[in-house]
Amino acid sequence: MTVDSYGLPGNCGPPDRPARGLRGREREGERVRVRLAERRRAFCTPLTQIAHASRTTLVAAAHATAHGHAGRPALAGNFPTGWSYGGLLGCVVLLTISLLLAACATAPAQRTYPAPTADELLAALRARQTAAHSLNLETRTTSWLGGERMRGTVQMLVERRGDLRFEAEVSLQGTVAVLAVHDGYFVFVDHQKKTFRQGPATPSDVASLIRIPLPPPAVAAILLGDVFLPEGIKALDVGWARGADVLHLQAPDGAELWVSLHRPAPLVAAWDVVAVAGQPAFARARWRVSYEDLQRIDGQSLPQLIRFAESGRDFDDGVEIKVRDRIVNPAFPADAFLLAPPPGYMPQRPGS
Numbered sequence: 299m300t301v302d303s304y305g306l307p308g309n310c311g312p313p314d315r316p317a318r319g320l321r322g323r324e325r326e327g328e329r330v331r332v333r334l335a336e337r338r339r340a341f342c343t344p345l346t347q348i349a350h351a352s353r354t355t356l357v358a359a360a361h362a363t364a365h366g367h368a369g370r371p372a373l374a375g376n377f378p379t380g381w382s383y384g385g386l387l388g389c390v391v392l393l394t395i396s397l398l399l400a401a402c403a404t405a406p407a408q409r410t411y412p413a414p415t416a417d418e419l420l421a422a423l424r425a426r427q428t429a430a431h432s433l434n435l436e437t438r439t440t441s442w443l444g445g446e447r448m449r450g451t452v453q454m455l456v457e458r459r460g461d462l463r464f465e466a467e468v469s470l471q472g473t474v475a476v477l478a479v480h481d482g483y484f485v486f487v488d489h490q491k492k493t494f495r496q497g498p499a500t501p502s503d504v505a506s507l508i509r510i511p512l513p514p515p516a517v518a519a520i521l522l523g524d525v526f527l528p529e530g531i532k533a534l535d536v537g538w539a540r541g542a543d544v545l546h547l548q549a550p551d552g553a554e555l556w557v558s559l560h561r562p563a564p565l566v567a568a569w570d571v572v573a574v575a576g577q578p579a580f581a582r583a584r585w586r587v588s589y590e591d592l593q594r595i596d597g598q599s600l601p602q603l604i605r606f607a608e609s610g611r612d613f614d615d616g617v618e619i620k621v622r623d624r625i626v627n628p629a630f631p632a633d634a635f636l637l638a639p640p641p642g643y644m645p646q647r648p649g650s
Contacts, residue, residue, distance in 0.1 A: 407541040410564040416533035419545040419559055422569050423524060430522055430598050431458045434625040439466075440618040442509045450474075452508065452619075456521045460499075460514030461635040464507045477507040478637035479514045485637040494639035497648035509617055510606050512585070516576075520587055521619075523600045524571045525557050542572055552579030570599035583609035595626055 435454040442448070448468075455463040462479040476487045484499040486506040497503065505511040510520065519526040530550040537544040542558040549555070554577045559569035574587040585608055589601035600621075607616040639645070 409538065409543075411561065411567075413538075414536060414543055414567070414569075416536050416545060418567070419536060419543060419557070419569065420527075420531075420533040420547070422559070422567075423527065423545070423557065423571075426524055426571070426598065427458065427519075427522075427527070430600070430626060432456060432627050432630065433522060434628045434630075435521065435621055436623040438620040438622060439508060441507075451622075454521060455630060455634055456518050457630070457635070458515070458518050458522060460518050462504070462514055462518060463635050463637070466507055475507055476637060477504075478635050479504060480635035482514070485639065487637065487639055487643065489640075492640075492642070493644045493646050495646045495648050496639070500648070503648050508619075509608070511608065512576075520574075520604065520606065523589055523604070525555060525574045525576075525587075531555075543569065553577065556584075577609075581609060585609045586613070588613065595624070598626065600624065600626070 433454070433456040435456065437452050437454060438449070439452040440447070440449040448466075450469070451467040453463075453465040453467070455461075460479065460482070462477065464475075464477045465473055466475045468474050471490075474488075474490050476485075476489075478485050479499045482499050483497065484503050484506075485494065485496040486503065487494045495503065495506070499514050501511040501513055504514055504517055508517075510517050512520075513526070516526040527547075528549050532548050534546045534548055537546065539558065542560045545555075545557040545559060547555040547557065556575040557571060558573035560572045561567075561569050570592055572589050572592070574589075575584045576586075577584040585606070587607075588605040589603075590605070591602035592599050593602055594600075602621050604619040604621075605613045605616060606619075607613045
């Protein structure tokens with residue numbers, strides 16, 4: 299198994315070398331992009347140097363103002379103690395340069411490769427899902443459980459079709475809860491309350507242990523680092539935001555998805571999923587997923603950190619899954635996703 303990590307490129311760095319073999323308008327467009335990147339770099343670099351020099355000068359001026367020049371006491375003026383005209387002017391200059399640098403840093407990144415089609419990105423997603431179909435994970439997960447914010451170790455078994463098994467462990471207590479989903483049915487066992495629930499695996503019941511209230515295949519896809527693609531889904535268009543291609547999809551029931559894909563190597567037509575947003579039919583808000591700290595394992599890009607936010611909520615109030623260990627495409631035993639309630643545990647109504 300080979301692992302290598304990478305980060306997103308910055309906006310003010312040198313432009314990537316354009317692809318060879320471009321002709322006509324494509325070559326001219328590539329030249330324009332390169333010239334724009336060079337101008338942005340030429341503009342940013344001197345500002346950075348000036349800002350550093352201004353900070354040094356400002357610190358010296360403030361010290362001289364407060365303690366006097368060459369051992370002489372500072373003169374009193376119309377400014378508060380410790381300030382002078384030179385010190386104020388230095389602040390104005392430094393503030394102006396800081397604003398220019400901020401504008402430079404937030405300049406939107408542009409594609410350094412031809413814009414992909416919606417069908418091309420959808421095909422890349424499907425190929426990824428064929429390559430990675432199951433996971434065995436050890437995670438440090440933060441979520442809501444029984445109305446309380448909980449953080450603990452969660453062991454996960456995941457099959458892309460929607461089979462799931464989560465076992466939550468808490469320090470000094472051991473396993474406190476288990477959720478198993480198999481063939482559209484779930485069993486949830488609460489060892490602290492000595493109760494269990496079972497029945498059809500609705501989104502609310504699947505969220506009993508880790509609060510991601512989505513159908514089982516959608517939860518499995520999130521843990522696998524991408525997005526569930528139902529039958530009949532259509533690719534509508536491709537946008538561009540925050541340095542990533544954004545694939546807009548629509549399901550037959552009217553639900554919509556926005557999948558952000560980053561292309562780490564401009565000359566190679568391969569993408570990594572970095573974010574997903576979903577909006578059910580007739581809903582006003584979107585649920586969101588962020589995939590961070592990507593690592594390439596056996597040719598597949600997988601996140602070390604998964605963050606989920608329910609519709610209308612922030613990531614800080616959602617689920618955070620930090621991956622400690624991962625096995626890709628393991629072979630599970632036949633009973634891996636089966637769970638029998640322990641003797642003596644009291645049944646509860648599903649959804650309670």
